[in-house]
Amino acid sequence: MTATPSAGRMPIAVTRTGARISLPDADGMSAEQKRVRDAIINGRRGELVGPLRAALHNPELAERWSQLGETLRYRTRLPTRLSELAVLMTARVWNSELEWGVHRRAAEAAGLEVATIEAIRDGAAPALADPADREIYDFVRDMLTGGDVGEAAYQAVLARWGEGGVVELTALVGYYCMVALTLNVHRIPLPVGLGVELVAGRVEAPGRLSPLPALPKAPAG
Numbered sequence: 001m002t003a004t005p006s007a008g009r010m011p012i013a014v015t016r017t018g019a020r021i022s023l024p025d026a027d028g029m030s031a032e033q034k035r036v037r038d039a040i041i042n043g044r045r046g047e048l049v050g051p052l053r054a055a056l057h058n059p060e061l062a063e064r065w066s067q068l069g070e071t072l073r074y075r076t077r078l079p080t081r082l083s084e085l086a087v088l089m090t091a092r093v094w095n096s097e098l099e100w101g102v103h104r105r106a107a108e109a110a111g112l113e114v115a116t117i118e119a120i121r122d123g124a125a126p127a128l129a130d131p132a133d134r135e136i137y138d139f140v141r142d143m144l145t146g147g148d149v150g151e152a153a154y155q156a157v158l159a160r161w162g163e164g165g166v167v168e169l170t171a172l173v174g175y176y177c178m179v180a181l182t183l184n185v186h187r188i189p190l191p192v193g194l195g196v197e198l199v200a201g202r203v204e205a206p207g208r209l210s211p212l213p214a215l216p217k218a219p220a221g
Contacts, residue, residue, distance in 0.1 A: 020187045024056045032059040040066050044074055049191050050098055051182035072175050076168040077161055080110040082132065086140045086169060087176050088112075092120050092198065093144045095210055096180035101194035121197055125213040132160060134215055136169070141212045143173050 024033055036059045040048050045066065048056075055062035073083065084107035091099035100121070107117055116133075119126035128134045138153040149170075158166050182188070190196070198210075 018187065018189045019054075020185070021054060021057070023053045023188075029056070030059070033062075035059070036063045036066075039063065044070050050102065050188060051179050053188060054182055054186045068175060069179075072168065072172045076172070077165050078136075078168060078172070081107070081112050082136045083172060084110050084112055085116070085133065085136055086172055088117060088120050089137070089140045089212055090144065090173055090176040091180055092123075093210055093212060094177065094180035094184060095198050096183050097196055097198055098183045098188060098190050098194065099176065099180050100198055101190060104197070120212075123210060123213065125215050128215060129218075131218070134218060135160060137215060139166075139169060140173055141214065143170065144177075144212060 024037075029037060033056050037048055037056065040052060040062070043066070052062050052066055055065050076083065078086075084103055087103045088100065088107055090096075091103060104117055104121075108114065116126040116128065126137070128137055135153070135156040139149055139157045142149040142153050154166065157169060161169070
C-alpha cells in the first residue's frame with residue numbers, strides 16, 4: 001500500500017499489518033529510511049521491531065531513538081538483570097504486550113527469576129530477597145505510581161549505584177514509558193513468536209494502567 005506523499009516528497013511504499021498507521025516497507029523505503037534501517041539491523045539490536053517501525057516515518061527520530069535505547073539498555077552501570085526488571089515493571093503498568101514479550105525473554109536470559117517475572121505479570125508482589133532487587137522495584141514502583149520517587153527509595157539506589165545510577169534508572173524507565181505508549185497508541189503488532197500475556201483475563205484493555213503492588217517488608221536481619 002502506498003502512503004499519501006507530503007508536499008514536495010516522493011511517495012514511500014508502506015505496509016499495513018493491523019496497526020493504526022502504515023509501517024514503512026523494506027522494498028519501498030526512501031534512501032534515508034533504508035540507511036537508518038540498515039544501521040539498526042546491523043547494530044546491537046540486530047532487528048527492526050516495535051516502536052522503531054513507527055519512528056521510521058521520521059528517519060532522524062528513529063536514528064536518535066535507536067541510539068538512546070541502545071545506551072540505556074546496554075551501556076549503563078546497572079546490571080542487565082536489574083534493568084530488565086525495571087523494563088518489565090514499566091511494560092506491566094502500561095500493559096504493553098510487545099514490550100513485555102521482548103523484555104521477558106531478555107530478562108530470563110539475564111537471570112531474572114521466572115517466579116519474579118510471573119508475579120509482575122499477574123499483578124502480584126514478587127518475592128524479592130536480594131536488597132538490590134528490592135531497591136530497584138521500590139524506586140521504579142514509586143516513579144510509575146506517582147511520577148516521583150520517595151526519599152528512602154531514592155537514597156537506597158543512590159547509595160548502591162551512585163548519582164550516575166539514579167540518573168540512568170530514571171532515564172531507562174522514562175524511555176520505556178515512551179516505547180510502551182508508542183506501541184499502544186499506534187497498535188504496533190506483535191512479531192512472530194510472541195503471544196499475548198498481559199491482557200486476557202488480567203486487565204480490561206491494552207493501555208489501561210495496571211498498578212504495581214508494594215513489596216512486603218523485608219524480614220529483619
